[in-house]
Amino acid sequence: MNIGLTGGIATGKSTVARMLVARGAALVDADRIAREIVEPGQAALVRIAERFGDRVIQADGSLDRRMLGTIVFADAEERKALEAITHPAIRELMRERVAALEAERPDRLVVADIPLLYESGLQHVYEGVMVAYVPREVQRTRLIGRDGLSPEEADKRIGAQMDIEEKRRLADYVIDNSGTVAETEAQLDRFWRSLRSGPVTL
Numbered sequence: 001m002n003i004g005l006t007g008g009i010a011t012g013k014s015t016v017a018r019m020l021v022a023r024g025a026a027l028v029d030a031d032r033i034a035r036e037i038v039e040p041g042q043a044a045l046v047r048i049a050e051r052f053g054d055r056v057i058q059a060d061g062s063l064d065r066r067m068l069g070t071i072v073f074a075d076a077e078e079r080k081a082l083e084a085i086t087h088p089a090i091r092e093l094m095r096e097r098v099a100a101l102e103a104e105r106p107d108r109l110v111v112a113d114i115p116l117l118y119e120s121g122l123q124h125v126y127e128g129v130m131v132a133y134v135p136r137e138v139q140r141t142r143l144i145g146r147d148g149l150s151p152e153e154a155d156k157r158i159g160a161q162m163d164i165e166e167k168r169r170l171a172d173y174v175i176d177n178s179g180t181v182a183e184t185e186a187q188l189d190r191f192w193r194s195l196r197s198g199p200v201t202l
C-alpha cells in the first residue's frame with residue numbers, strides 16, 4: 001500500500017510526513033535521495049560540474065547548493081538542464097526503495113514524499129496522492145522564515161513549481177496545514193482511521 005505525498009515548497013510535506021511516520025508509515029523522501037545522488041564521487045555531481053562549471057563546487061569537492069539554487073531558480077532552461085541530470089536517477093532510486101519497503105511489510109503504508117510529483121507526471125505511479133496545502137501567502141511567509149530567503153528569491157522558488165491551488169484540485173486527499181500543528185495532527189488522525197477501517201479510500 002502506498003501514497004505519494006506532495007505540495008509546494010514549504011507547504012508542510014516534511015511536517016505531514018513526520019506525522020505519518022509517527023503513526024507507523026514508512027517514508028521515502030525524494031529531497032533526501034536528490035542529495036544522495038550528488039554526493040562527491042557520484043556520477044551526477046561530475047555531470048553537474050561539467051554543465052554548470054566549478055563555481056557550483058566548493059573547495060572540499062561538495063556541491064554548492066546555494067549557488068546552484070540561485071542559478072536554476074532564476075532560469076527555467078538551467079533548471080531543465082539540472083533536472084535532466086538528476087531526475088532519472090532520483091526516480092529509479094525512489095521506485096526501488098518504495099518497492100523494497102512494500103515487499104518487506106505489505107501491511108504498512110509507504111509514503112513517497114515528492115515535491116515535484118505532479119510536475120513530473122508521477123501521480124499514477126502511486127495508489128493515491130496526498131497534498132499538504134497552505135495558501136500562497138502562508139507558503140511565502142513560511143519559506144522566508146525557514147530558509148532566510150529574500151522575498152524575491154522566495155517568489156522565484158514558488159514560481160518554479162505548479163501553483164499550489166492546482167495541486168489541491170488534483171489531490172485525492174488534502175491536508176490543510178495552514179492552521180496550528182495540532183489542527184494538522186487532527187486531520188492526520190482522521191486520515192489514519194479511514195485507512196485502518198477498510199481499503200484505502202483516497
Ligand SMILES: CC(C)(COP(=O)(O)OP(=O)(O)OC[C@H]1O[C@@H](n2cnc3c(N)ncnc32)[C@H](O)[C@@H]1O)[C@@H](O)C(=O)NCCC(=O)NCCS
Pocket residue numbers: 008009010030031034065066068069072079082083086090114115116157160161
Ligand atoms: C537546486 C538545488 C541544488 C537547491 O538545493 P537546496 O538545498 O537549496 O534546496 P532543497 O534541495 O532542500 O530543495 C528545497 C525545495 O526546493 C524545491 N525544488 C528543488 N528542486 C526543484 C526544481 N528543480 N524545480 C522546482 N522546485 C524545486 C522543492 O520544493 C524542494 O523541496 C536542489 O534543490 C536540487 O538539486 N534540485 C534538483 C533536484 C530536484 O528536482 N529535486 C526536487 C525533488 S525530486
Ligand SMILES: Nc1ncnc2c1ncn2[C@@H]1O[C@H](COP(=O)(O)OP(=O)(O)OP(=O)(O)O)[C@@H](O)[C@H]1O
Pocket residue numbers: 007008009010011012013014015016031115132142143145146177178179180181184
Ligand atoms: N502548521 C504549521 N504551523 C506553523 N508552522 C508550520 C506548520 N507546518 C509547518 N510549519 C513550518 O513551515 C516550514 C515549512 O514546513 P516543512 O519544512 O514541513 O515544508 P516542506 O513542504 O517539507 O518544505 P520543502 O518543500 O522545502 O521540503 C517549516 O519551517 C515548518 O516548521
